Amino acid sequence: MSPSPDVPIVLLLNDEYGTSKGGISTINCQVGQILTAVGAVVYCTALRVPKKDQEAADRDGVRLIGPDLLDKKTEPTLDWLTVYHSVHYPNLPQDVTCIIGHADITDTAARNIWEQRFPQADLMTFNHVIPEDTEYYKGGRKAMKAWVKEMDMLEKVDDAKAAFSVGKRIYDHFSTTYKGNKKPQNHHVFLPKPSDIFLATNVRPGGEQKVVLTVGRVWKVEKLKGHDLAAQAMREVVREIKNTRLRVRGISEDDWETSLKILEDSLNSPDLNPTLLPYGTQEDIRDDMMTAHLVLMPSRSEPFGLVGLEAIAAGIPVLISDKTGLAGMIIDLIKQKKIGDEHRHVIVETSVNDNDPAGDAKRWADRIVDVLKHSDSEFQKAARFKRELVESRYWEQSHRTFLQACGITAGDPD
Structure with a gap:
C-alpha cells in the first residue's frame, strides 16, 4: 500500500x-x-x-x-x-x-x-x-x-x-x-x-581494580583524540593507584600493532600495559562502561563528543576536554540553570598543541586520581548528572x- x-x-x-x-x-x-x-x-x-x-x-x-x-x-x-x-x-x-x-x-x-x-x-x-x-x-x-x-x-x-x-x-x-x-x-x-541503550543503563561503582576507558581510533589521530595525553597521564596515575587498567575501544585489526606502540611509547611505564579492544557497537561500548570506573575524552579538538554524552547517560563518571563541543554544551546548560554547577568539574583544561605536554598530563592525571580515589561519591555525582541531563530535555x-x-x-x- x-x-x-x-x-x-x-x-x-x-x-x-x-x-x-x-x-x-x-x-x-x-x-x-x-x-x-x-x-x-x-x-x-x-x-x-x-x-x-x-x-x-x-x-x-x-x-x-x-x-x-x-x-x-x-x-x-x-x-x-x-x-x-x-x-x-x-x-x-x-x-x-x-x-x-x-x-x-x-x-x-x-x-x-x-x-x-x-x-x-x-x-x-x-x-x-x-x-x-x-x-x-x-x-x-x-x-x-x-x-x-x-x-x-x-x-x-x-x-x-x-x-x-x-x-x-x-x-x-x-x-x-x-x-x-x-x-x-x-x-x-x-x-x-543520548541513545536509549545508555539511558537504560545504570553503571554502578565497585571492584578493587579500577578501569579507565577511552573510545576511538588511535593510529593517525592520537594527537587529535588525545590518546597520547591519556597514556601520559595514566603513567602517573598507576604510580599512585597500582591496581588500575587502561582500556581503549575502537582499534581495527590492521592498526593493532601500530596503535599499541603509540600507546606504549606514551605510557613508557613498567607498571601498565594498555588493553586494546576492536571496533564495537553501542552494545559493546555499553558493556565496556558497565565494567569501568571512569570514561575519558581528552581530545585536543572534538566537534561534539557523542561518547562522552553516552557515558553521562549511562551514569558513569567522565572527564571531558574543554576543547570539545560537549564541554561547551555542558557549560551552556549550567548557565541556563538546567543542570547543577557541580558538573563543570567534569571538564578538564586541555591545550590544543604540545606547548605544555607535562602540564596537560599532570592536570589529567590529578583529576583521574581524584575520581578513582573517591569512586563512590563520584558515581553519586554521575547519577545526579544523568538525572538532571535527562530532566532538562535540552x-x-x-x-x-x-x-x-x-x-x-x-x-x-x-
Missing part, C-alpha cells in the same frame, strides 16, 4: 544503519527514529546489511536499501552511492519529499541523487566535522587539504533547504562560514539526545526544528 500523499517520505543516505562506526552513524539512526516516531516513511541506504543492522532498522521502523550486487565478489564502496547510484541503487523509493546526507561522508551522494533523480525533493545535510580544526592533527596532505574539504562541503550544501550542525561548536563555525556566497537556505543547530527544541524543516509540524519529537 502506498503512503498517503501527505506523509513525508524521507531518504537517509549513509553507508550503514547501525552504530559500529560511531558518531555519524549514531546520529543517522537517531534521525531515523525521530522521523518514524511521528509517522514519516523513512528509507535508508547501506553498503551492507548485516543482521544486526537489519534488526536495528526493523526496531526503528526504517526501511533499509542495500545495493544491487551485480557481481557478488566486488566489495561495495561509497562510489556506488556517489557516482553509480543508478546502477547499484535502481530501486530507490518514488515520491521522495526529503533527502538527507552527512558531511563529509554522503553529502556528495545526496547532492547527486537529488539533482539527477529527485529534484522535487528537499535537500538537507548534517554537519559533523570541522576540517579546519581536526585535519590539523592528522598531518601531511590531510592537514594541507583541510580548507579544500571545507570548500567541498560548502559546494555540496549550496542552496540546500537546510543544514543541521551537530552541537553549538559546529553550528558557530558554519554560521560564520556560510557568510560567503555558498550557503544553505537555512542553518540550524541539532542537539543529539534536545527537544532542535528536534522540533528539524521536523518542521522536513514538513512535519505535529507530534512530539521524542
Whole structure:
C-alpha cells in the first residue's frame, strides 16, 4: 500500500544503519527514529546489511536499501552511492519529499541523487566535522587539504533547504562560514539526545581494580583524540593507584600493532600495559562502561563528543576536554540553570598543541586520581548528572526544528 500523499517520505543516505562506526552513524539512526516516531516513511541506504543492522532498522521502523550486487565478489564502496547510484541503487523509493546526507561522508551522494533523480525533493545535510580544526592533527596532505574539504562541503550544501550542525561548536563555525556566497537556505543547530541503550543503563561503582576507558581510533589521530595525553597521564596515575587498567575501544585489526606502540611509547611505564579492544557497537561500548570506573575524552579538538554524552547517560563518571563541543554544551546548560554547577568539574583544561605536554598530563592525571580515589561519591555525582541531563530535555527544541524543516509540524519529537 502506498503512503498517503501527505506523509513525508524521507531518504537517509549513509553507508550503514547501525552504530559500529560511531558518531555519524549514531546520529543517522537517531534521525531515523525521530522521523518514524511521528509517522514519516523513512528509507535508508547501506553498503551492507548485516543482521544486526537489519534488526536495528526493523526496531526503528526504517526501511533499509542495500545495493544491487551485480557481481557478488566486488566489495561495495561509497562510489556506488556517489557516482553509480543508478546502477547499484535502481530501486530507490518514488515520491521522495526529503533527502538527507552527512558531511563529509554522503553529502556528495545526496547532492547527486537529488539533482539527477529527485529534484522535487528537499535537500538537507548534517554537519559533523570541522576540517579546519581536526585535519590539523592528522598531518601531511590531510592537514594541507583541510580548507579544500571545507570548500567541498560548502559546494555540496549550496542552496540546500537546510543544514543541521551537530552541537553549538559546529553550528558557530558554519554560521560564520556560510557568510560567503555558498550557503544553505537555512542553518540550524541539532542537539543529539543520548541513545536509549545508555539511558537504560545504570553503571554502578565497585571492584578493587579500577578501569579507565577511552573510545576511538588511535593510529593517525592520537594527537587529535588525545590518546597520547591519556597514556601520559595514566603513567602517573598507576604510580599512585597500582591496581588500575587502561582500556581503549575502537582499534581495527590492521592498526593493532601500530596503535599499541603509540600507546606504549606514551605510557613508557613498567607498571601498565594498555588493553586494546576492536571496533564495537553501542552494545559493546555499553558493556565496556558497565565494567569501568571512569570514561575519558581528552581530545585536543572534538566537534561534539557523542561518547562522552553516552557515558553521562549511562551514569558513569567522565572527564571531558574543554576543547570539545560537549564541554561547551555542558557549560551552556549550567548557565541556563538546567543542570547543577557541580558538573563543570567534569571538564578538564586541555591545550590544543604540545606547548605544555607535562602540564596537560599532570592536570589529567590529578583529576583521574581524584575520581578513582573517591569512586563512590563520584558515581553519586554521575547519577545526579544523568538525572538532571535527562530532566532538562535540552534536545527537544532542535528536534522540533528539524521536523518542521522536513514538513512535519505535529507530534512530539521524542
